[in-house]
Amino acid sequence: MTFSTKANALWEYANPKKFLATTERVLPFFWASAAACLAVGLIWGFFFTPDDYRQGATVKIIYLHVPAALLAINAWFMMLLTSLIWLIRRHHVSALAARAAAPVGVVMTLIALATGAIWGQPMWGTWWAWDPRLTSFLILFLFYLGYIALWEAIENPDTAADLTSVLCLVGSVFAILSRYAVNFWNQGLHQGASVMRIEAVTGGDTQEKVSNVFFYPLLVCIVGFVLLFVALVLYRTGTEIRARRIRALLARERVGA
Amino acid sequence: MTLTVTDLSIARGGIPVLQGLGFDLRPGTALVVRGPNGIGKTTLLRTLAGLQPPLSGHITGAEDTIAYAGHSDGIKPTLTVTENLTFWASVFGTAEIRPALEAFELNDLATRHAGNLSAGQKRRLGLSRLLVTGRPIWVLDEPTVSLDVSAVAMFATAVRAHLSQGGCALIATHIDLGLDAAVLDVGPFRAKPRPVTDFDGDFL
Amino acid sequence: MTLTVTDLSIARGGIPVLQGLGFDLRPGTALVVRGPNGIGKTTLLRTLAGLQPPLSGHITGAEDTIAYAGHSDGIKPTLTVTENLTFWASVFGTAEIRPALEAFELNDLATRHAGNLSAGQKRRLGLSRLLVTGRPIWVLDEPTVSLDVSAVAMFATAVRAHLSQGGCALIATHIDLGLDAAVLDVGPFRAKPRPVTDFDGDFL
């Protein structure tokens, strides 16, 4: 009983107007706390952490790289979830939230890729290696691009929501499949193409204390990125809702004319 | 096989175009749908054919009984006239294409590639497809486009024969077909805009 | 700007369809081309427009004076109505699209993407293109397809205005346009098959 009322209360936010009103109220909080966490985390990480014994100052990149990588993946999961909600319960806000999240996901993927590439140059001696993790990220990037391109290409919003949702579903399955395929592929002929595995360079297991030194600011940064993500998605969803409303109003004018 | 439509509202591109439509189409009768350009005739016919869902309202008797012919004919230019017809005949599980060829005087063109037909000849081929569907309800969108006078007469004859066998037909057209049919003017059913304040309603 | 056609023979797909055609089209007059489906009207108009060469015979006065409108409209679905018209206006070097929009009551649709128009609205846009060409001779192939009664009247008005400004028009159609125009029935000009023994002739 309690569960169902709670669930119903949650679904109420699928009402566009209510969603807008609520986000209007909570957004300032999200913006502010995201900014605060990011500022604290990044300044802490950048100015007040020591260099790693093997990686030197480059370890500071971790404060951007890891949160971005985390969010890049989780943004896709969020899109998968909201797509499912759209397909099953047909709440428009849900579909629009997926649409709003995709560009944020792309930027996160890009940041992870860019910082990784910049990091790889001194660490591995190359900008890019076909390491399984990097490769599956690249594939994720392609999935994002396709998803966004499909949204942009279709005019009717409901059609677009349906098609992109199915694409997100099918794409998720294939993305996971790709991950396994890529893992298999790069162990295949060439074992350990990159000597420095990602796990090896954090030094997490050997140097507990150093790890903590890096860990806390990293945690703050992750929280900051998550808050920023939430703020951006809520804000952008509001924008998408209004854009849809504009479409409907224009159509209405046309019918009236 | 009566097609019954009650309180139907339909939308195109997410925008309501017609609302409150209701009519019966009984065996042996034809109904001509009229209305100015852009009112929503094509949308109505596509909805009846099951190609798009209605916004609200009910359609009964449309399941697997409708043969639809829209603005485009579904004709393959690289197949001959016979091959085109035979294909549709076997999709609909009917065997005989001879009557269809005869009804639209296509015998002389039977071995021609459909791509080499003139506009009117192509249209005649498209219409002859209706005869091989074996479906009782014909839903036709401007069927006589490009047809000359004698071909329009052929079409009228085909429709009359279909009606006399207990079929029925719903035809959207701007011209006079010479058929003895009731007329449904959809003009008065134009969808009224929702009030501006109906924020959520805009999401249908 | 008189269009003169003498002893014209034309072919489609290598097969002669009409022969011995001749007529004059003087400024201020319209000529309606009639004939059964498949006789060769479209072929004739395409020949006059310079899209295909005649088999034999002469056409004078057609160079750079003809605005042709065929079965397809040349409308880009992803451009708006205004953008479509503006494009053609600048290709033909005319600046003003307002009169064209007004003549076919397209003002309300001006900002719509052409892909979202109904069949008749699209056709109206296609016809309004004629007004921005600034060409004196209109060569039109079944221009009123899909148009409702009021749109056909708009078209007739536009043609009349064009004629009164010294233009002329050649229109192939199967229906009555309500225009005061001479009629050219191309039926009698159907090409006679060559004797079977004329081996070389088959290579034209």
Place this chain on the structure above:
Amino acid sequence: MIALLLRDLKLAFRAGGGFGLGLAFFLIVTVMVPFSVGPQSALLSTIAPGVLWLGALLACLLSLDRLLALDWEDGSLDLLATAPLPLEAVVTIKALAHWITTGLPLVLAAPVLGVLLNLPVAGFSWLVVSLLVGTPALSVIGTFGAALTVGLKRGGLLLSLLVLPLYVPTLIFGAEAARRGAVGMDTGTPMLMLAGITAATVALLPFASAAVLRVNLR
């Protein structure tokens, strides 16, 4: 259903040979590789299995955009959707017709092109087997992409963008199997995965394709 398959095959042949052209593209891509990477035979024979798989994939991909688009443009899809034939069957048949006109000829031609690229002798049989097992998945996945983009003008490139990441697992396992075969390694795992992918996509994806096609038709 058979009528639809026969019609699609007939259309492919009539239109100047769906057969010949898919093949020709495969041939030309393969021929272009030496022009672009240089003619050293050791290098070519190393990359041969991969290039042949990639070529087959691209040849498949290029023919996808006409898979449903032609039927959409001339209204046939509307009519098929109202015909007494479930849309799932329609897309399955379409995929099958695509495979017969594109995938199968590629499989048959691959050994010949292998010669051009100095494919090691041991590699031929595995190349053919992996292509035979893998190409049906390419056709089915491609049909899904075609169904997604069918209503869109200029869908061709969008189609590629959507379909290529979906092709990644098939390509990886297929090329890996061919590559391992060529150097005499065990091909068990990749072949198994490849067969699994094909079986799963053939069994499940037509439902997704039919669903999106239905959305696109309305």
Place this chain on the structure above:
Amino acid sequence: MIALLLRDLKLAFRAGGGFGLGLAFFLIVTVMVPFSVGPQSALLSTIAPGVLWLGALLACLLSLDRLLALDWEDGSLDLLATAPLPLEAVVTIKALAHWITTGLPLVLAAPVLGVLLNLPVAGFSWLVVSLLVGTPALSVIGTFGAALTVGLKRGGLLLSLLVLPLYVPTLIFGAEAARRGAVGMDTGTPMLMLAGITAATVALLPFASAAVLRVNLR
């Protein structure tokens, strides 16, 4: 003329980005190469210049079939042919629009993709220069192919078949220049030939394209 160019560019953007998608295909082809030939970076860096040239060529090729086909289908070409604009100008503008929406983005993206394939540092500038000089030829030759096949249903693959052999010289000299650049050799001769091909095709081929287009229209 400018109106036509602007319209074509506008259409390319409207249709979901003629830009983005040509690029995306290039990106994806490049990404697929390691999946098919394996991830060894030494091997990849050897074949990188060739693969990038081939990828650019295929990306160009893929977008060709819509170059004239859309205008043909909706009757615009008929109307353009009767407009006061020589058909030679029309095909030149079409080729230019194609280059701006496809060739140019490819040139700009090539260095980024070079990173993915471990292209040697010395190779970047030559890759970009050779693509910049060579892609206009690809667009012009492609326009010729498109004009040849415009009336045909399913012309897409036939188009590839006709155009690919015509692309061979451009590809050979372009890839050779990029390859030599990557290993620090002299690139004079291939660059010269490449420039020559581009100049000659740009100057002469539009006449041929206009001629075949005129034939196809009647």
Place this chain on the structure above:
Amino acid sequence: MMPELGKYADTVLSAYVASIALLGLLVVVSLWRGRRVRAEMKEIEERAARNG
């Protein structure tokens, strides 16, 4: 105030600059489009209300 980044100064700084630029761009674009859409909706709503 600047910490000693040693030989990796370029690397670390460029990573920070690139990431922050990308994030900033995303935020700015989102806000800009949000503002525009909001204003446009308001305008259209008012126009619709006026015209009944």
